[in-house]
Amino acid sequence: MAKDKDFVKEITPRDQDFGQWYNDLVRKAELADYAPVRGCMVIRPYGFAIWELMRDALDRRIKATGHENAYFPLLIPESLLQREADHVEGFAPEVAWVTHGGDEKLEERLAIRPTSEAIIGEMYSKWIHSWRDLPLLINQWANVLRWEKVTRLFLRTTEFLWQEGHTCHATYEEAQEETLMILNDVYVDFAEKELAIPMYTGFKTDREKFPGALVTYPIEALMPDGRALQAGTSHNLGQNFSKMFNIRYEDKNNTMQYVWQTSWGVSTRLVGALIMAHGDDRGLRLPPRVAPIQAVIVPIVFEKTKEQVLAKAAEIAQTLEAAGIRVKLDDRDGYKPGWKFNEWEMRGVPIRLEFGPKDMEKNAVFMARRDTGEKASVPLENLADTIIKVLDDIQAGLLAEATEYRDTHTLQTADREEFLQLFEGRPGYVKSPICANGDCEGAVKDDTGATIRFIKLEPEDATSEKCINCGEKAKWWAYFAKAY
């Protein structure tokens, strides 16, 4: 794809074909590309810069809550993966197996980690001895691999990047507190403040929980096509792994006890969520806090005033950079301003500043907001302050917009006919009563394609209602949606 001067990258309109719009955007904004191995992706520099900002913002929160980073090996012996029965049953079909090292056939197959509970459990059993060693609060940033049948850039790829926290505690209560602290204080806070994506929280039904967990708590977002997206999970693992991996500590009474564990993770899938949650027909709209470029300056140059305009534009860029704004001066030759406008709109840069001879005369700059499309001439005086305020405004506006969409697409019905009718389309979330029978959950999925995304942390009692599937007495209100 040659970068011709007048080339404008076209993307499929979002309402016409949401899936195609997404694919076009990911490829044309140069966020990611397909790799030669089926389902694997290359994260290109612009996409990776977004991920780095997300990673750093999340890493700060993980460390501020007392966790340390470490690194565990990529390869897990098959026998270790098989220790926890539910765990291996859940993951074995998705595992890539290493069978040869150099020319040598291995005696035991090695799994490329699909997640690291098994290898970390094995190490923890060696490291933990006494109550003094608890709590053990470790996180790792790593690549993992799951042999997926159907893949999509960022959203579901064979290999992906993530963080996985793995903690050990003396009691169930401490483990539960950690599980919910991560869910609310780390994940929801991060998603709303940095990504401008509002999150529902709750717990998963047994059918949908992590293989090996007692209870799984997701953060759930709603995408503009009406599909839900599980954006992260925090698991209370109970003693399921500590018993299988023999992770024990001597308590203050000199009695050996199994530890209580949690694990929790979010992944590069969040980049996909970010793209979908805020993008429009002109491309990405990045929340300023995770935008690699927060303001781009496009100089408007004419032969006569070129030198002065470029010099002054560079000065403006320096001023903004000194104020902590991630700014780029796009002074490339051979591209017309209009082409650059389209390029940076496509790439979702929150603020564009146009600067030409007329602006220079007025001691001003022409500002265009990516979120609302608003345009205005802005004085150079106190420009950094102005920009910082507008960036904050954009950040807040994107969250408000996404929240309004989510709230107006969270419906409620106890009526089976209405429920079925709603799920002929993609209505968003539908809150409906369900009994405690997992088979009913399965039947709803077969009938509609919708699954229970979560039940509220404080379950909403529905014992006066009838189950949306079987018509018998319901137990609680559940949030159904079609999902990614």
Added chain:
Amino acid sequence: MAKDKDFVKEITPRDQDFGQWYNDLVRKAELADYAPVRGCMVIRPYGFAIWELMRDALDRRIKATGHENAYFPLLIPESLLQREADHVEGFAPEVAWVTHGGDEKLEERLAIRPTSEAIIGEMYSKWIHSWRDLPLLINQWANVLRWEKVTRLFLRTTEFLWQEGHTCHATYEEAQEETLMILNDVYVDFAEKELAIPMYTGFKTDREKFPGALVTYPIEALMPDGRALQAGTSHNLGQNFSKMFNIRYEDKNNTMQYVWQTSWGVSTRLVGALIMAHGDDRGLRLPPRVAPIQAVIVPIVFEKTKEQVLAKAAEIAQTLEAAGIRVKLDDRDGYKPGWKFNEWEMRGVPIRLEFGPKDMEKNAVFMARRDTGEKASVPLENLADTIIKVLDDIQAGLLAEATEYRDTHTLQTADREEFLQLFEGRPGYVKSPICANGDCEGAVKDDTGATIRFIKLEPEDATSEKCINCGEKAKWWAYFAKAY
């Protein structure tokens, strides 16, 4: 290993058995541990915190010189790895092969990347079209895997973490400039300023170069046991890969040209170098710039004054933290001060501050330096300034010490007998004349175990000397050493 109150961790004296000293230190300072898969390691939180500081300091330099980060896939199809003949010959014996995904046998084996030239070359051939796309300056931080026969924590492990830069240029000259810029301005600068390890630079002989490179330029350090350690490499790849992967651009005259490439990397091996370069019989000595804890405060508590001492110690910690010092207040119960002193010495914390009732009375703190062992009472007034100065002094002192060792262990001889005699031990570097015949290099290795580590960037002419092996006319002076 229970953390008993009076437990003092013992390590083998360095002069008694350097290898055992190293292993003891890595394990007992909790830097790393062996994993269940042969040759793989777990990087524990303290070791990983050192790596994070190193990574961030290097990443800043990589970005400041115009490079962007990206992420390429872990898995490389066998056919891609085979494209460049020297490359596959060099790496195939060390590759771990994935043959199954879930229950499915793969049609083509997939290599876990031992390095990423092949997969990146394949992507670059799709991304690069015009001279406008050059230079392309990309780096990635990733795990790689090489099926090593003999392994050692950090120094040579089956899986390791590293950064690998991969750049494309329009001309040979630009590629060569990039190769040397990375070597000198990025790697040497980083190693000396952050790790306090002086580096020799030069080029490798053809025998020792990277499989597929035109020329390999290493940074080379000398360890205190007289062995050299290759700490990083920068390769001018010429057009070897661009021709095999068809990476071409249209130049300004509309002619298709193959790009000129470089690649360069350093790895978690540097953590091993850091441990060896500065450690002593009491444990690690960390240069302040890569020390996760730069100053530890150990309160000396007695029943009567406990509350005031702890409160004041916390205040001191806050003051230092506010000044940007990485400080830890070790107020753990159940450990005696002496145990804590040993613990933090073992872990290489540059400065220990003891604070008890007597210090409180004097409005002072008792400071112990890890590098020299010096101890002194220091006023609390302007403590942060004092600490910052001492940290700078320690950083400079460690570099000076390592440089002096390296310089006094760089010998020179043109005499074969002396050469052979020197290499009955481990003398450090020995600079000797060699001819251009690779067989002589091989013979020296067979006779002594020493290899040519590098020849100076500006080769030192030795045509008036005789080759240390064959006695024929020599070409240049080469730096020989036994190496890790």
